[in-house]
Amino acid sequence: MAHNAKYDLTVLRRHGLDVTGPIDDTLLMAWLLDPSSRSLGLKALANDLLDWPMTELSELIGSGRKQITIDQVPIAQVGAYCGADVDVTLHLFDLLAPRLAAAGLLSLYHEIERPLLPILTDMEMAGVLLDSTFLGEMSVTFTKRLAEIDAELVSVVGHPFNLRSTQQLSQVLFDEMKLPTRGLKKTASGHYSTAADVLDGLAAAGDELNTSQQRGLMLILEHRQLEKLRGTYIDALPQLVNPDTGRIHTSFSQTGAVTGRLSSSNPNLQNIPIRTEIGREIRRAIVAPPGWTLISADYSQVELRVLAHIAHEELLIEAFANDQDIHAVTASKLFGVPLETVTKQQRGLGKTINFATIYGVSAFGLSSRTELTQQQAKQFLDQYFQTYPRIRDYIEVTLQQARELGYVQTLLGRKRFFPELKSRALPVNQRMAVERAAINAPIQGTAADIMKIAMIRLHQALIDGGFQTRMLLQVHDELVLEAPPDELEPVTNVIRTTMESAYVLDAPLKVDVEVGPNWRDLESL
């Protein structure tokens, strides 16, 4: 039972023991009241919110251990605990429900978060099928290449050293190999950073480097990438296959993100590589069972659509209504050229600025992620806000609300509190960072709300339709399902329709559905 604590909980539940329900229920309520509260743990519930009866389990929790997994508790004790906590749950519910009602959060609890809970349990229990053999072969290839890099680096540097140690690496690069440190910042612990973008920058300004310095940088960057992929995914995932089910069972945390998003752990299946070709290979290992098909359904540009809706920005709404390429539209307005003549570079800049808006823009941030100087970035931003004036209004109104009320809200009423904006005087950098979070929270949070509604309705639609097709993963704007062959055509229609109608936005929701034998080789439908 030592492989996956959350999965063991679901096994207990299958045997009729309601283990997670009462606890997760109250956890959800406390989280909705303040998503950024750090005192959501069982111990906090026990000590701060009520007089938790000192069962053996809570004694164990109170014994000072910071982490506890259910497989350390004999089943008999868990059973006793379950018997004991019914009264406690009622007590907690009675305590928290009026608070939720007063905060206007009760419908969010009853209509979204609570119904979602058993669906997440279903998804965790379902798990995903992993092709461990494929990853094993990948591991061999990676290990060989890593050894080659290692050997060549030893000859370049002149002695062996631990590449994984940033301290040793910093010493090798900047003390021994004498790479230029001009303009480089030191990390908190005092040595020069060896982050990939720093090394990229050094390599790009390559004129003053000799060939062995250049070669060294390239080898280190390649080593980093391969190490990361091997350590985090290729070698880690097969170890997490549950011997009973033969599948991987992630844990979804419903209270893990302050914006209302889910998070995933043990393993995190929300950060499987996709952006580089070599990383993307790993997705071939997430497979459908023989004869079945994997379905990926993802919301297209959901956060920009949410922004267009919340801000009532007509130009954006219209572009989405006409199903136009939104980044190209932005670029065409920014550069004052017809849509058809927008170049790749121009579209790229449009994309960067569209994204930057969602995260809370600044000229500095924009210039650091583009070729633009800070001056040029400022001009582009002015032009952007002239094009989309209601977005500027949205930012202003949101910040004003955060300052006056101390919180911001999603379309469905989810709140995130910013007491520091209401009361405290902050250093300007910190204040601006908090303000960016406040600008982003309603957008990211509304997208999360919409996805949760879609999951609840889709779960029901799959039951109503008598489908065997089941939801396996959620990756913020994407759902991954597996379907038997005869259901594929009807069920993809159900998925698309359900997701697109989950919430009516002025900029209508759009879903791209893809199918295939694994998570890499998908074809659009």
Place this chain on the structure above:
DNA sequence: CCATCTGGCCAC
């Protein structure tokens, strides 16, 4: 030995 922090980096 375990827990926590740090630097780095994967995703949306």
Place this chain on the structure above:
DNA sequence: AAACGTGGCCAGATGG
């Protein structure tokens, strides 16, 4: 590295 939001995991370093 970064004055662009939200997460989790890895290995190394550090401390009880």
